[in-house]
Amino acid sequence: MKKIRYPALERKWYRCPKCGTKLAIFDNATKCNGLYIKCRTCKEEVEINI
Template sequence: MTDYSSPQIPALRRSWVICPYCKAKFALHDNKAECRGVFVKCTRGCGKEFEIIIVNGKQKR
């Protein structure tokens, strides 16, 4: 049985996850992404660890 009460929104836009310390582009996410509790180490510039927090398709911090 298909649930038609909440229509699926297609991924229309992709954005970069940006390192909050050195502002290097790190990874891509789309406008439907939700993320919290993922800790990564910047491999592009500074080498510092930071948490990826994405709410409503936008990166926080």
């Protein structure tokens, strides 16, 4: 039996854990592991694990 994939129902911002700046927008169907983004405000490198 196949699983039914539902559309994205909720979108959220991923925020920097140090300063709270909005870095990326994602929805509830997102799976991310080991993505590194540099924060434009505090210049820290942040690993995203969703």
